[in-house]
Amino acid sequence: xxxxxxxxxxxxxxxxxxxxxxxxxxxxxxxxxxxxxxxxxxxxxxxxxxxxxxxxxxxxxxxxxxxxxxxxxxxxxxxxxxxxxxxxxxxxxxxxxxxxxxxxxx
Amino acid sequence: xxxxxxxxxxxxxxxxxxxxxxxxxxxxxxxxxxxxxxxxxxxxxxxxxxxxxxxxxxxxxxxxxxxxxxxxxxxxxxxxxxxxxxxxxxxxxxxxxxxxxxxxxxxxxxxxxxxxxxxxxxxxxxxxxxxxxxxxxxxxxxxxxxxxxxxxxxxxxxxxxxxxxxxxxxxxxxxxxxxxxxxxxxxxxxxxxxxxxxxxxxxxxxxxxxxxxxxxxxxxxxxxxxxxxxxxxxxxxxxxxxxxxxxxxxxxxxxxxxxxxxxxxxxxxxxxxxxxxxxxxxxxxxxxxxxxxxxxxxxxxxxxxxxxxxxxxxxxxxxxxxxxxxxxxxxxxxxxxxxxxxxxxxxxxxxxxxxxxxxxxxx
Amino acid sequence: xxxxxxxxxxxxxxxxxxxxxxxxxxxxxxxxxxxxxxxxxxxxxxxxxxxxxxxxxxxxxxxxxxxxxxxxxxxxxxxxxxxxxxxxxxxxxxxxxxxxxxxxxxxxxxxxxxxxxxxxxxxxxxxxxxxxxxxxxxxxxxxxxxxxxxxxxxxxxxxxxxxxxxxxxxxxxxx
Numbered sequence: 001x002x003x004x005x006x007x008x009x010x011x012x013x014x015x016x017x018x019x020x021x022x023x024x025x026x027x028x029x030x031x032x033x034x035x036x037x038x039x040x041x042x043x044x045x046x047x048x049x050x051x052x053x054x055x056x057x058x059x060x061x062x063x064x065x066x067x068x069x070x071x072x073x074x075x076x077x078x079x080x081x082x083x084x085x086x087x088x089x090x091x092x093x094x095x096x097x098x099x100x101x102x103x104x105x106x
Numbered sequence: 107x108x109x110x111x112x113x114x115x116x117x118x119x120x121x122x123x124x125x126x127x128x129x130x131x132x133x134x135x136x137x138x139x140x141x142x143x144x145x146x147x148x149x150x151x152x153x154x155x156x157x158x159x160x161x162x163x164x165x166x167x168x169x170x171x172x173x174x175x176x177x178x179x180x181x182x183x184x185x186x187x188x189x190x191x192x193x194x195x196x197x198x199x200x201x202x203x204x205x206x207x208x209x210x211x212x213x214x215x216x217x218x219x220x221x222x223x224x225x226x227x228x229x230x231x232x233x234x235x236x237x238x239x240x241x242x243x244x245x246x247x248x249x250x251x252x253x254x255x256x257x258x259x260x261x262x263x264x265x266x267x268x269x270x271x272x273x274x275x276x277x278x279x280x281x282x283x284x285x286x287x288x289x290x291x292x293x294x295x296x297x298x299x300x301x302x303x304x305x306x307x308x309x310x311x312x313x314x315x316x317x318x319x320x321x322x323x324x325x326x327x328x329x330x331x332x333x334x335x336x337x338x339x340x341x342x343x344x345x346x347x348x349x350x351x352x353x354x355x356x357x358x359x360x361x362x363x364x365x366x367x368x369x370x371x372x373x374x375x376x377x378x379x380x381x382x383x384x385x386x387x388x389x390x391x392x393x394x395x396x397x398x399x400x401x402x403x404x405x406x407x408x409x410x411x412x413x414x415x416x417x418x419x420x421x422x423x424x425x426x427x428x429x430x431x432x433x434x435x436x437x438x439x440x441x442x443x444x445x446x447x448x449x450x451x452x453x454x455x456x457x458x459x460x461x462x463x464x465x466x467x468x469x
Numbered sequence: 470x471x472x473x474x475x476x477x478x479x480x481x482x483x484x485x486x487x488x489x490x491x492x493x494x495x496x497x498x499x500x501x502x503x504x505x506x507x508x509x510x511x512x513x514x515x516x517x518x519x520x521x522x523x524x525x526x527x528x529x530x531x532x533x534x535x536x537x538x539x540x541x542x543x544x545x546x547x548x549x550x551x552x553x554x555x556x557x558x559x560x561x562x563x564x565x566x567x568x569x570x571x572x573x574x575x576x577x578x579x580x581x582x583x584x585x586x587x588x589x590x591x592x593x594x595x596x597x598x599x600x601x602x603x604x605x606x607x608x609x610x611x612x613x614x615x616x617x618x619x620x621x622x623x624x625x626x627x628x629x630x631x632x633x634x635x636x637x638x639x640x641x642x643x644x
Binding site: 153154155156157158159163164165166264276277279285291292295296297298299300301302303304305306307309311446447448449450451452453 | 480481482483484485486512513514515516517518519520521524525536537538557558559560561562582583584596597598599600601618619620636637639640643
Binding site: 002004007008009010013034035038042056057059060067069083084086 | 152237240243277
């Protein structure tokens with residue numbers, strides 16, 4: 001679980017602006033524009049949610065927005081696909097328990 | 107209602123090639139994709155492609171992607187990103203949700219479906235643990251997002267996807283502990299397996315993953331040998347110290363839009379399962395709807411690009427943008443390039459399976 | 470001669486072509502020991518649809534032919550050992566070899582797409598087709614030029630005894 005700083009084909013990791021995200025109350029830095037899932041993998045986060053009935057951990061599975069295994073609660077909205085949703089400055093990301101809870105009015 | 111001549115759904119290698127070909131012929135094309143960036147899965151293909159010069163062989167997938175996008179810009183193709191195609195009505199009306207906010211219906215004279223495919227999974231105890239993922243997902247993480255999902259990898263499946271992703275995981279700095287293949291023989295190109303093997307990665311044929319263990323994430327895996335009836339042989343279990351298990355067990359065409367629109371289905375196990383019936387020109391049973399790429403049967407990026415060109419050209423011809431002779435010359439050239447990719451010991455089966463679809467009488 | 474047993478232990482089982490399989494393939498030719506220049510060696514024995522080796526060769530020394538699934542064959546009379554095909558091959562299945570370029574030392578130039586790259590003069594661990602350590606080698610040159618499109622070619626000298634067995638080097642630990 002780490003960033004790939006240099007790569008034989010892709011070259012050095014380009015410098016980009018960093019943004020601050022809040023993950024389960026903890027303030028972390030992420031690369032602007034990267035997907036939430038990538039930012040969390042880079043920080044070593046092991047699971048993204050727990051299932052409704054048996055509370056089993058889940059993480060990314062397909063990585064391209066199809067399987068919905070990686071959903072989390074983002075800015076108070078549950079079931080956001082983290083593998084296809086880019087981070088934004090100040091984004092509040094929470095490990096989702098079960099179906100999650102809406103925390104803001106639509 | 108908005109109107110366009112050709113709407114292409116999916117901006118991967120097939121959709122981009124289809125859009126380019128139709129636009130080159132003179133049609134006004136709208137290309138839609140649900141992602142925020144075009145290219146589909148092309149931008150994670152960092153290896154040099156096979157084929158011949160006209161297939162852009164020797165060029166890396168990422169660079170082919172860049173070339174296609176530059177050309178789309180030159181041809182002024184209209185592209186809607188963050189645009190999800192949710193349904194097709196009356197054979198012509200595409201319902202699209204833009205930016206998760208706005209519903210739009212676009213009436214199209216021709217629709218080209220290039221929706222791609224989704225990775226299959228393999229079920230075993232522990233398969234839902236974080237750390238078990240599609241091989242394509244790992245490839246997305248390392249090559250697009252530049253993060254390593256794990257350090258110690260078990261690859262399940264030895265087709266070209268499993269082997270290429272194993273190689274790319276090594277390039278990204280991970281340690282691939284083993285590649286297991288349930289069949290008695292490895293599936294992918296020998297040149298791919300050879301480069302992974304000489305990097306020290308062991309292959310286990312007639313083996314599968316029995317179990318993944320871990321509390322919040324994969325911490326180890328057990329593999330086991332299979333007998334000739336594909337049953338685990340007791341006593342052959344081997345425990346591997348891995349934190350990630352990648353599943354490369356083939357793909358299934360993403361056919362929902364086609365079938366919801368009423369395109370006639372056909373079963374083609376070799377090409378990934380249910381696919382919409384289509385003719386040689388890539389038209390489905392609904393004459394306004396065409397296919398290109400993995401939705402019409404799972405192959406590879408180079409074949410998807412040729413199929414895109416065939417579909418784009420056919421759609422433009424059916425709208426009267428090219429005359430019969432120009433169409434015949436262009437189409438035959440694309441088909442010839444396609445057949446070259448569907449030749450040899452690996453390609454012949456796909457060529458036969460495709461011929462079976464085209465030759466299948468409808469009704 | 471290729472037997473059922475060696476075939477079963479070959480490419481489709483171990484991932485690497487066995488010497489029996491290579492020797493039985495018209496594609497694989499080890500440059501004769503008396504040859505004075507480097508020559509391309511190709512390990513591509515399956516007939517995949519691919520021909521950049523042929524089209525990249527500036528002297529027409531590699532032939533695939535009209536059927537792009539034909540096996541590539543090198544003409545040692547024409548091959549100059551320039552190494553353009555080594556980086557052009559999408560399968561990384563070509564290297565250059567020469568027997569005894571110096572006293573008791575053979576020469577290999579192979580494709581290498583990993584980091585870190587070895588410095589010139591370094592001692593590296595040479596491996597066989599199964600990734601097993603065979604012997605030490607000395608890095609002579611590390612060629613990374615634009616036309617090779619991010620495939621580096623590493624030139625190494627290693628003992629004659631392992632002329633045929635050595636095909637590449639072990640990856641180096643991350644810095």
